Amino acid sequence: MSIEPSSQFAKPRLDVRALLGLYDPADTTDWAPIRAAQLNAGGQLALFLLGANVVGAMLVALVLEPVAPLWALASWGSVVAAVAASITFRRLAARQRTAQTATLRDVRDTVLEGIALAAVWSVPPLAFGIRSDVTIAFGLWIIVSLLMTASAVAMAALPLATLVFLGILGSAVSIMLFFVGGPLMASTALLFTTLLMIGCFMRGKALVVIRAGEIALSERDETVSLLLREFEDHSADWLWETDANRRIVRASPRFAHSVGLDPLAVNGMPFLQVLAGPTWEAGNFSAALRTLAAKLKSREGFRDLLLPVEVNGKEHWWEIAANPRFDERGVFVGFRGVGSDVTEQRVSADKINRMARYDTLTGLPNRLLINEALAQAMVDADKWGSRCAFMMIDLDRFKAVNDTLGHQIGDRLLGRVSERLGQLMTDNEVIGRLGGDEFAVVIRDASDTARVEKLAQTIIDALSHPYDLDQHTLYVGASVGVATGPRDGRTAEMLIRSADLALYRSKDAGGGTFRSYEPQLHVDAEERRVLEMALRKAVQNNEMHLHYQPVVSADTGDLTGFEALLRWTHPVLGNISPVKFIPLAEDARLIAPIGEWVLRTACDEAARWSSPVRVAVNVSPDQLHNPAFVSVVASALANSGLPPERLELEVTESVFMREGTGATKVLERILDLGVRLSLDDFGTGYSSLGYLSRTRFSSIKIDRSFVQGASKGVPEAIAIIRAVVALAQSLGMATTAEGVETEEEHRMVQDLGCTKVQGYYFGRPLPVEEARAIANRNWNKAAAA
Template sequence: MLRSRRGAASTLSDSDRLAMLDELENSGLGWFWASDADGNLSYLSAAIAERLDMSLDELIGQPLQTIFEPIDGDGRTKSLSLMFGAHKSFSGFAVRSAKGRDGFVLRLSGKPIFSGKKFAGFRGTGTDITSEYHREAETQKLAKFDSLTGLSNRHRMAHQIETTLTAFKAAKRNCAILMLDLDKFKQVNDTLGHAAGDELLKQVASRLKRSIERECEIGRLGGDEFQVMIPDLDDRGELGDIAMKIITMLKQPYSLDEGRCVIGCSVGIAIAPHDGVTGDEIVRSADLALYAAKNGGRGQYRFYSGDLENEAIFRRRLEADLGTAVREKQLFLKYEPIVDAKSQKVRALEAHICWNHEQRGEIDEEEFASILEGSSSVLEVGKWAIGEACRHAAYWHESVNVAVNVPVPLFNHSDFVEEVSRALHEADMAPNRLELEVSEAVFFGDTNAVDRTLAQLFKIGVRLTLDEFGSGYSSLAYLRRAPFDMIKIDERLIAEADRHDSRELGLIRAIVALSGALEMETIADGIESNTLLASLLDCGIDRVQGPIFSDPVSKEEAESELLGEGWVIEPSGDRTKRARRRTVYRKIQVIHDDHSYEVTLRNLSKTGALIQGLADVPKGTQFVVDLGGGQLAVATVIRAMSDTQGLEFEQHLVDDGSGGLCTRHRVSPYALASAGAPLAALSPGNYKGMQGGLLGQQASVPQFGYAASATNEAA
């Protein structure tokens, strides 16, 4: 039977066989091509020409290699050319169009044809794999890139960092890692929806790309976390500028379909090999720096330093000690005046919580707020603050109210209203003298429970302030359904109005008009300049507060000022917001020739330092000042007073992102390794074999002795 079937097939005419070939080609099950001995196309299925959007006349007679090119530049066209020349069979070569319509992907196979022993050309098949190829390409892209922003994903970033650092270790090169976290991104999702959050992340990614004008790798690790790798950069001055540019660009307002919003950004920076040699080490260091930046008040950057880990551990201990702080009365309140915009009389005092810690000393209101955020003691501390503020305010003149910020967990707690009533009753204070500042974040929870709590507070008679209005998540729905007496405009919006054009002032003017229509008062916070104050008064703001009037003061100072006929504060542009700086008074090393001397650092600025401890040091003496962590600064003595010397740095220090100063560069561990030291981040002090900051000099006799005061102190 098999023979008869074969016999039947052989009886088909040439026209029937051609018809079968045409049907096969038209069905897409098989396409064919042929070339002559020179590699020029002699036949091509019409379906292929159609996919290329070219005519057969344009293709026949052309070399195959000029019509198709390899996928992803993998060099297969070159192999294809070699096979043509060697007259070898090939199969499975994926190629794309080099001419005609883009995006068409074909898998080619071919077999050489001989006439006797003479090569006559190739015959082959082609298969359309366009859809399959793009599916695989998309799968591979998803494995390496974030599907939402198009940036590298966590896996790709980890691989890129590890491979880069491995290569850079051999080449003794530097690499910086920046960790970024968006501030208050969650509230955008909660108020405007996840679609708005996704669009916001896309815009953040676009701004990130524009803000870094040098070779780098940018990735989204998930959620609102981003990472940047910048090769061959260890200049902390330049890195600080990049970080500030990122922070500034990301905090500009965003326009989304669902509304306008404003967010912030914190940045942690670590540099290999100083802060780590492997990918895990350097990312961990950058994470610690980011943690410190967020705890420092957000919207800032921070470089990694060796003491950050101890600082993080100590901070966790502080959070654990909060309960004890309340019970042992270590917490206390300071009060910031809220001033009537027209009369400049103090209308209210806003309570700020501080902590008199037995080891740390006084922890101010800004740092305490960052410690309290997310702590398990937030309910206990919040209740204490309301009770303490009411107890103090009961003794003030009845024309002065007390304002207390309410943490979201406390507001949402079942006995919150009862606690407020108890505090008022025990202090025997009129309810309308207590102003509770509530952030918009309270509306992210159970709507019915929030409305019930607000209604109960209104019934008690306390005054309610909607805090941080205009921060980007504001909704008129809050104002319609909640019995607020005041709107406090977000401090960041006020700051933008001070730095930029009248657009922000226009927004403030609109908020004032809205509050007036709803019979609410407005408060502007964070005012630092007379110019801004004048603009806000022109907008019609009712109440004002900020450094231009007063920083938070002690209870005793507030009570003293409130005596008499009222506290009036004249605004002064000379007052500026306190700069939070670390204590400079500490022991450091200075190096002269190959000798290291321990001295006390008394004063530090960008241009120089004041040291104490050495005797008989003449002007013009050059020291290498070791500020720790590989920070070596060449300095010259320009003033000499007994045991104290004034130094001038050859290269100015730069901001470290947290109110302190640091050197632009550090001694590379690779340089130490070449001199016989271990390849690791430097530890503070005592680098033997150094003269004028250089390695490998011969030893010499110490030229300076310690002053008597320094010797006694050391003893």
């Protein structure tokens, strides 16, 4: 008798049409129990669906009461209740009728339920929602969205009915939102509907997979049961039996075929000899065979024992299980068990194991295998009292290749990089790819520090040579961070972190070099972590405040405005320099909320000054790359009552380095508000005269480094200031010299043509009270004159 499992659900792919109930596939799969499981699952939440519809109908009536007649709402609600109740009763009845099996028609009939329910629920948005205002339409959308979500949960077991319901109702809501809120809101509703439909389909598929798994498991149990009763002949599994002396008895044809012997000849042979094959005489047994021998000797049952077996010169893998047998008097009479040839599964498992530990793009070990190799290297180093090392490698300028030539070229470049790295490795090193453009090297024996450093420099030199790909000559470099264990970390995780910190130091140095871990790096990283945690709460805890530095006319010395400067006083750490926390805020993506607080606070304060002087606020590039920043500026001006012409935003040249982010458009919209713009630190960064011509700056600020250089008589600094002043005059812009600290520097920048000056000579950054007093005193003096 041949026993072949009929279930095909172990396959990873399911026929979608069969899942939806569109047709009955012509294969060995029995879909009747699966359809029954779908209907039963739908019936389990039938009452929940009824409740959701009734509650949703009442909420819709409350929302539409101002725009719809009461009789119409009552009639519609009655229809909803009737349709929902009818569906509920049908679901409960179907659950009783189809407890074990169900037909294709049973599943198809549920589509009508979905259509009916969607039709009645489409009435409010199409009949009343289109003619209502935005508030009512959005309220109706929220209620219908909740109903759709509840229905997706309750009806997901019947995916076709649910998908029809969600598609019709979602389309109706999208039509309503199109007329009320426009295409964007309609697209949002369609996206929401699509996500619900995908989630519903995946949940319905999961139900089928679970039920299919249960059926497959049941069939397998039945198959094993039949095997144990010796009703097998040619199946993939086979029985084996031994006597008390561990010799084979009653060998089945399938077992004899599996070991490559005649069924008659195999009877009476020692079971272990049959499994050992050619190694029996030499006694060179595998560890698994020795385990089996111990189990047989101790008369102990076992299962899932994996054995390598040589059959006809080829290695096979068997999985066997057995229990000892005893007669009615309790005397041991041998073993009876079942076995399977799992060679293909073993090969597949090995392949999967390799895929799990090797990078598919480069063929190098991946992060998992690298971590395992590092952990083993640290164990060996601790065992022998030696040292190991870990290198992290990050490619320089690789992102530019991806951005300009595409990921396909980038992937091929990574392959070439991997080849070069592989050629540098010996038996003492393991090279792997961590992901992206990051690689790592595990050095098992790192006792020779000079050799480790030489390898790091060799890697940098090798990767810096040009690459020829598709008529492109590409140049990338590498930065390397090195950590030595156990000195720089007692665990693999600690050593990886130390190497990562060293890599950051290498990148900060400009790349193309290597750095070894130093304890100070951890101190710096910990300080950065503590500062970042504190910075996230600084605004909320009122630890931030502003100082205001006067800006005066170079000719008359009259006050023209203040620059708002951010200060942070931590209750424990004290005053923290902006040089530390401003870059940290930019890296941690905290600069936008902090910058908004600075803008609003400065506007509120300037609005209190009697003098109509300006207040200048520094703006981060991250803020300008967000189109919503225009609304933030408009809101700050409106809430404070500050006239737009009294606000000046200072931006640096780096804002223009990221093309395509819309920063220039944001600046133009800010200028349209009446706000003035100033280009800060001109000449120290990525200067481009094109930006000056395309953006309407009101002034250019000359960096203090040029002022100090000019005061020392440096010809280049003097020439730069003159050039900037001439450029600004030709473009109708003012020039502000920063960092003026002496009378001589004041006269110098005045002679060079600067229109405004700023620095300690005219005033340090002042607390808000002192700045307010100076502003008001300046206004009183002007009024008296």
